[in-house]
Amino acid sequence: MAKKLKAIVTLQLPAGKASPAPPVGPALAQHGINLMNFVKEYNAKTASRIGEIIPAEITIFTDGSFKFRLKSPPxxxxxxxxxxxxxxxxxxxxxxxxxxxxxxxxxxxxxxxxxxxxxxxxxxxxxxxxxxxxxxxxxxx
Amino acid sequence: MNSQWIEVAIEVKPEDADAVSDLLQQYGHQGVVIERAGHFIETWEDEIPPVDKLEVRAYFPADASAPDKRQQVNDALKYMLGGRQVSEPKFRVLDEQDWAEAWKAHYFPFRVGRRTYICPQWIDPNTLPDRRADDVLITLDPGMAFGTGTHPSTQLCLVAIEDLLEGRPGLQVVDLGCGSGILSIAAAKQGAVYVLGLDTDEMSVDVTLENAVVNGVGELIHAQHGSLASLLHAARRFDVALVNILSKVIIEMCGQGLGQIVRPGGVGVFGGIIMDQVGEVEEALRQTGLEPYLRRPSGEWVVIEARRPVD
The missing domain is CATH 1.10.10.250 (Ribosomal protein L11/L12, C-terminal domain)
Incomplete structure (x- = not known):
């Protein structure tokens, strides 16, 4: 089922080391995202690739839900x-x-x-x- | 902790986003943000229009080095981008409080398991219409520490605590990676006689101690800076070990003797595990002398319970 989008945000972060500090905090809090959930999931999925920059493309919906996918390093x-x-x-x-x-x-x-x-x-x-x-x-x- | 940050934002064509973001990576704190200029799209997921302009943003602390960094960003852009069409960088000062408060506005009271009720500290629990006498009420100010209770893995751990501690007062519990202290508080409020919360993040230790006092279990919870190594060094063993961290960290700790912190007959609760990592974690748990006996799934997350056999 299609959902209405609020924003698409790409965060280029050091693998396994995302934190609620900038850039994650200001980028996601303004859209009402549960940024702790994002941080934990991002770190879980990238922990084995420490030392790389792994972009996460986050699709944020108007109902407050979001999903993200990891992309290849820049x-x-x-x-x-x-x-x-x-x-x-x-x-x-x-x-x-x-x-x-x-x-x-x-x-x-x-x-x-x-x-x-x-x-x-x-x-x-x-x-x-x-x-x-x-x-x-x-x-x- | 910095109380203010400098945000630098540059509008670029999509084809220039990589070059600009690479440049800002060198100056920004922990990465960059790339977002459609104008921010809000308001369209259907399957009807996304093509992007014509992006905004690349980075942040650095508003400390004594900020003016130099600002100059360096300006200079680097001028030299590196040459003929590319990008906007003049826009700088603005950002209060850390701005986004911390924005997150709070999206945090509501909610129930987990049979009787655990999580309530943000800034909401009076007496105003909750569905409050019951036997609720395990946890009031929480998650601050910047992990453990707001909204993550599926944390919720699964809270349910595990209900099941493991009900009717068994007097247990000794360790919460490895205590974060906001949510699991420690749940254990203390359900009969644990001693809870040791450990975290490698000093801020988490402070937040756990503050939340323990607010919840009236300050005397039962002993939070301190530390890790598995400090437990092993002191040869500490617990009836219940709560380890809601990440698969990779759990597997590493298994190799360091994680099983030894669970007393014979005791139980470990392991969270932060994605479904496809379950097999690997369970094998590591076996290697450290624990016997996995229960998987608690929620979406793509799983919490594993494992028992240490009686010697």
Whole structure:
């Protein structure tokens, strides 16, 4: 049965470490969500992936109920992890901060494929490579 | 605890949301929020219109470092985003109280099990129309600690406490991961002669002690900062062990000797377990010398009860 939506909120949080503090508190309390329930369930579902950023897409209904699904880690996080760098370049055109291989790009594309609009892995790989370049991370063979 | 936070909000096109959120991850406290600009949708679930603009938000404490962080966010946006069309970042100061109060407004008195009645502290229980003489009334200010009583796992634990303690006064109980103290209070109010509440979060210990006093069982509940290790070190054993945490933590604690805190013939109540994790948790419980004998399901959550055999 369809329900009327109040909001769709995506929280990008460290796996297993959600708490009622910001950003969860202000993001969910304004919609009347039982944020403790969300926090506990999010931590339960992501506890085995500590160290990753796991987005949760929360669909909030007008009757106060909500549901959420976990999504794949953000592309930029996966690229930074693959390149072994903490952050991207502030001047990506001039300064490169790291490298990732095509194989790593493909690996990330496989992880992200469900969440990207690409029709196939090759299309997803093009998007991933573009994001890497915009972060000052080179894609090498 | 910070009393105020700075919120930074940036409107972006959907294709730029990833880049902006990645940037804000570096400055924000524990992650970022991405929401449809304008917030409220008011449409049917199966008729969601395409997104044309998103708002990315992050929060950092309004402390001495806030002006520097604000400048850093502004600078980083300017450099990293180049030609992308994003709005100027909007900053505003947010009282922590704002959202804590918003949550309270959605918290109502409710019944659990046969006679447990949970009532927020800010509501007078004498005004409850369906109050009965034999109710186990628990008044609670959950604050920022876990255990509001609305989570299915906590409710299952409350039912387990009713079943295990009824007609058996004088039991000694440990509540590992006591949170708001809701389970400790339920046990103390149903005849437990001694309840030890432990939590690794100092704030939870304070909240448990405050809630115990408010509920008139302050003398029975002894809450302190601690974990399984401190119990094992002191070789403490209990008639009932309440462990409403998470599967992963329970399994880890089983490997550290969790079963030893239950006296022979005593019972452990284990919550925070998702249905598909039941088998793994039960196996870990067996490995630590406990015999699972009951599953209490509610939705996708399960509470497992396990007994320690008499030596």
């Amino acid at each position: 592309t930029a996080f996966l690229i930074r992890r693959a390149a072994g760098v903490d952050k991207g370049s502030s001047t990506p055109n001039r300064d490169k901060v790291g490298k990732i291989s095509r194989a790593q790009v493909k690996e990330i594309a496989e992880i992200k494929r469900e969440d990207l609009n690409a029709v196939d892995v090759e299309g997803a790989m093009l998007q991933i490579a573009g994001t890497a370049r915009s972060m000052g991370i080179e894609v090498v063979d």
